[in-house]
Amino acid sequence: MELTQLTEAAERTEQFEPLREALKLPEDIGLLEGPEAGETSECPFTYSEAYTDENSIYHPGQIKGICAGSLSDPRVRELTGDLGQWQRQERGMSCAVQVQREIINSVQGLELTESELRTLAEARDWYSDETGTYAHDVGRIAEECFGMERSQYKGIGLEALMALKEQGYRLILGVDHHRLARPQLNRPFKADHAVELLDFDLSDKENPKVILNDPGRDEGRGSVYPLEIFLKAAGPADRAAGKPVIHFVTALKKEADDERQ
Amino acid sequence: MNGNELYALASESPAGQACVPMNFQHTAPRLIWRGSWIAEFWYYREDDSGGVYVPRYYMAFRLPGGAPLEMRALEGKQECLGPAPELAAQPCWDRINDYLEDCARLIESPKKGALRALEERWSATLPGPLRTWMETYQLQEVEEPESKPPETAVPRDLPGYWKARLEEALRSGDKDAYERAKAGYAKAISESRH
Numbered sequence: 001m002e003l004t005q006l007t008e009a010a011e012r013t014e015q016f017e018p019l020r021e022a023l024k025l026p027e028d029i030g031l032l033e034g035p036e037a038g039e040t041s042e043c044p045f046t047y048s049e050a051y052t053d054e055n056s057i058y059h060p061g062q063i064k065g066i067c068a069g070s071l072s073d074p075r076v077r078e079l080t081g082d083l084g085q086w087q088r089q090e091r092g093m094s095c096a097v098q099v100q101r102e103i104i105n106s107v108q109g110l111e112l113t114e115s116e117l118r119t120l121a122e123a124r125d126w127y128s129d130e131t132g133t134y135a136h137d138v139g140r141i142a143e144e145c146f147g148m149e150r151s152q153y154k155g156i157g158l159e160a161l162m163a164l165k166e167q168g169y170r171l172i173l174g175v176d177h178h179r180l181a182r183p184q185l186n187r188p189f190k191a192d193h194a195v196e197l198l199d200f201d202l203s204d205k206e207n208p209k210v211i212l213n214d215p216g217r218d219e220g221r222g223s224v225y226p227l228e229i230f231l232k233a234a235g236p237a238d239r240a241a242g243k244p245v246i247h248f249v250t251a252l253k254k255e256a257d258d259e260r261q
Numbered sequence: 262m263n264g265n266e267l268y269a270l271a272s273e274s275p276a277g278q279a280c281v282p283m284n285f286q287h288t289a290p291r292l293i294w295r296g297s298w299i300a301e302f303w304y305y306r307e308d309d310s311g312g313v314y315v316p317r318y319y320m321a322f323r324l325p326g327g328a329p330l331e332m333r334a335l336e337g338k339q340e341c342l343g344p345a346p347e348l349a350a351q352p353c354w355d356r357i358n359d360y361l362e363d364c365a366r367l368i369e370s371p372k373k374g375a376l377r378a379l380e381e382r383w384s385a386t387l388p389g390p391l392r393t394w395m396e397t398y399q400l401q402e403v404e405e406p407e408s409k410p411p412e413t414a415v416p417r418d419l420p421g422y423w424k425a426r427l428e429e430a431l432r433s434g435d436k437d438a439y440e441r442a443k444a445g446y447a448k449a450i451s452e453s454r455h
Contacts, residue, residue, distance in 0.1 A: 056349070092308060093284045125433050131317065132284035132306075174283055187354040188268040188361065192284050236265060236273075247273070248283075 019068065023077075024084030026221070030065040043203035044070030045211075047224045057181050058229070063211065063222030079198045079211065081106040082170070086213045086221035090114050093132030096172070096194040097121055098215040100141045100252075103170045103196065107254050108146060120145055138172055138194060139250040149253045153246075158231065161246050162200060167253075171197040174248035177216060179233035180225070189236040191247050198222065262325050262368060264361025270322050271302040276329035280422075281318050289357050289386040290322075290364065292379060298324035298368050303335075305391060307346070314341040314391045316398075324368050332422045343390025357386045420449040 020031055032046065046065035052058050063083060070076045085106045089098040097117050105112055121127035124144075126137040136152070143150035153160070164171060174191035193216055201209040201224070210230040214220030225233075235247035271277050271287040281287075281304050290300035304318040319333040347353055360382050367379065384392060423446035430439035 093282075093306065095284070125429065131282045133282055135278050135283045138283070182349065185349075185351050185354055186358065187348075188265055188357065190268075190272045190286055192286055194283070236269060248278075 019071070023071075023080050025066075025080065026084065029063060029083060029222070031068045032065045033068065043201055044073070044076045045201070045222075045224075050224070050226075052184075056184065058183050059219070060180075060212075060229075061209075061224035062219055063224060075199065078106070078168075082196065082198055082213055083222050087114065087215065088218060088220065089215040091118070091129055093129060094118060094127065095215050096133040096138045097127050097141065099172050099194050099196045099213070100139065102213060102215075103172070103252055104142050104146050104148070107148065107170065107252075110146075117141055133194070135174060135191075135248055138174070139252055142252050147255050149255045151251045153249045153251065155235070156246050156249060158244055158246065161197070161249060164249065164251050165197070165199065169251035169253050172250040172252070173197050173234055173246065175233045177233070180214070180229070183229040183232055189247070191235075195220075200227075262365050264358060264363075264365045267300065267324075267365050267368070268361050270300060270327050271304070271320065274322070274327055274329070276322070276332075277302075277320065280320060280329075280332045285317060288391070289360055289383060291383045292324075292364055292367065292376070294376060299330060300324055300364075303391070303395065305341075312343050312346070312390075314343065314388060314394070316341070316391065316394060332425075334425065341390035341394040343388065343393075346388055348388055353386075356382075360386050420446060423449050 025031070030046075044067045045063050047061035048064050050059060050061045066076070066080055071080060082102055085102040087098060087102070089095050094114060098114050101112055101114050101117050104110060104117075118127055118129075121133070121137075121141050124140070126140050127133050139148075139150040139152070142148040153164075161171070172194055173196075175193050175195055176187075176189050176191055177193035178185070178187060179189070180193075193214075195215070196213040198211040198213055201211060208227040210225050210227055212220070212223045212225065212230070214223050217223070231244040231246075235245040237244060267290060271290065272281075285304040285306050287302045287304045290302050293299050293301060299321050301319065301321045303316050304320070305314045305316040307314055316335050319331075319335060321330040321332075322328065323330050360379075363379065363382070387395065423442055426442035427439065427446055430436075430442050
């Protein structure tokens, strides 16, 4: 049965299990009823609350539920598929490989392991356990081994980033993981970690949010950050222009897939 | 050039991004005077707890333009073991930010007499274990800038840097990178013989 049929069936019968299985959704993310036919939902997700622990580490919210009816939206379906693929990176430096694994599996319908991709990448000098991945090599596994279209951007604005997402690209960002974990600190920017930007949640105009798959945290699946914190971690502020700068983006797309199906 | 731009030279300049993998953090720059200012950076990675630092690369840039002078892979160096990262606290970052701004000011209007004090302040910006490691393994390799200031900046191992890029390009089969590295190597060899 097609995913759209499963979605309709879930709406009618409240039988979510086949849909959950098809999406490879983990048990800690619920499929929720609604919106009803004809209704629209501003936000198709529910989140847990963000908090800061006793060590001053910021723990973002996390997606805990998806409205089944929203899965008729290809963008929500795409995000849900990527949530199902999230895994913790297996090595200290393997974030860029793990994020590519999520995307390749989600887009191509494969079930590759990080270990398999590390082997591929090590043989081509795109990754090593000792040094990780060079920024210019991020996405090369997806491009050169799995035929995905790849482009990289440096120092782009938020509008350009959102436009890439609108165009259906899967986005890998270089972020400063210290700034994600301790957003209250005023420290110089250094991108040292790769995450996947799943989508923006602009349903609350006063509090826009960004949803990430972060392979570097135990609870990194569907992490929900306030836009302000995300921007601080995604690039140094351009004081002259008074605008945030997204430091480094790798955009991936299934080749010849110009329009979302 | 402000303090942030000086810091970003290590990670956001084309040379910094091309030469060092993304997962590495770097120190605040140490300024040295060799007829012109040079900023030296050491790159390290942390383990998950932040308690183990593994220094791996060194890069030097000429200031204020930021032209890369030298890159070295620090092979075979031991890890620096230490307690939880002191850099997690804002006072440490205030110190680093102040230091960076002072460096930027000094670059704009050089006063060599301030170098020794600056060196001490630079040292104070390092995570403790890394500082210990650098005192043991690195500081002795670098000449005291005030005791013997050379008139011109001399890259220490530019041919070595380009040779490493050449070998990388050969391994990867990247023709463009190979041509760039070949030209760089030939130029560096030629200049090193003058």
